[in-house]
Amino acid sequence: MGEEVLTIKTLIQQRHLSYAGFCQEWEKVAKGIDRRLSGSHPGHAQFYRWLKGDLRSGKPRTDSCRVLEIMFPGWTVDELFAPYREKASDDQQQPPGQGNRHLDLTGVYMSRSQLLSEVPLYEMIETASLVRTSGLSLNLFIQHYPDAQIRRLIESGTRFQLLFLDPGSDAMKVREREEGYDIRFLAGLTEINLRIAQERVRSLLEADKRDRVEIGVSNETLRFNITLIDDTTGVIQPYLPQARGVDSPTFLVERRAHGGELFHTYEQIFTSLWDRATPL
Known part of the structure; x- marks a missing residue:
């Protein structure tokens, strides 16, 4: 229904992260990469621009990309800022009629x-x-x-x-x-x-x-x-x-x-x- 939702927005919603919660997770990851990245999380307005895909160059700057790919393992930055397409899990790869039909x-x-x-x-x-x-x-x-x-x-x-x-x-x-x-x-x-x-x-x-x-x-x-x-x-x-x-x-x-x-x-x-x- 409606416009396609970006992967990063979908993953944030699935984790039930508010802006504050997102920043807390960002800080943990950023400090593990390089303590100089502490405080490098996006501002409130920038965060919501990201969720809408409103980026001038199509993706955040390099250091932010490093943080995002660790925050969301298994997803590249290009995938995060593209329309959401769920990756197949083991359950999803089973033949029709098998596996958990109520995964949601x-x-x-x-x-x-x-x-x-x-x-x-x-x-x-x-x-x-x-x-x-x-x-x-x-x-x-x-x-x-x-x-x-x-x-x-x-x-x-x-x-x-x-x-x-x-x-x-x-x-x-x-x-x-x-x-x-x-x-x-x-x-x-x-x-x-x-x-x-x-x-x-x-x-x-x-x-x-x-x-x-x-x-x-x-x-x-x-x-x-x-x-x-x-x-x-x-x-x-x-x-x-x-x-x-x-x-x-x-x-x-x-x-x-x-x-x-x-x-x-x-x-x-x-x-x-x-x-x-x-x-x-």
Whole structure:
């Protein structure tokens, strides 16, 4: 989907590295090469230019190339700054029907909080080009991520597709009964989050950037909370009876070029819901 993503950006996302985390790894490698390279990591703006492939000469200077090739073993600098093509692993070289068909399931957690304690949300989306998320109230983004930070990401080029459960829908009433709440309890929370997304995020953006935030509502039975980050990472939770979304088991899915089907499955579910949603 969309423009091809550079290998360096994909590998950074797979490691869940923020800019600060990238610099920490850079320092360890650089000092091992030559202590004079300490502090040679790219600046914040330069880092994001690298992820977009915005380099005047096509690659960083020589010392930076040495550091990068050690940070990302098995990849040349030319490959790092080219569109991502996953290299075949032993599992991927097996004949069809053999090996692990679910290689893209990379983490299972007992709750969303447990996942976020190990993989903070900001590290997952800091370098994202597209974030797609569907669920009930989308508290993961609306209540736990500062409005100003979301706007900063959008202004830097990140696009969001936010799909809420319609507060006035029959599906909302069903979910309130499943969680044991009075009618309109979850609907009221969702209405608050919708207003935040519309009034405190989208409406405060410059006019020419507001289309980077698409908001929709769905009137379909909730089965999963789905967050897809670019075409590489998914955070998936089932909606269980008598359990809040935050308390459900949480699955981390990282797309593989071959051998994994889970990311594709949940991407299809999100796309189907989004296509039938009512835009706001």
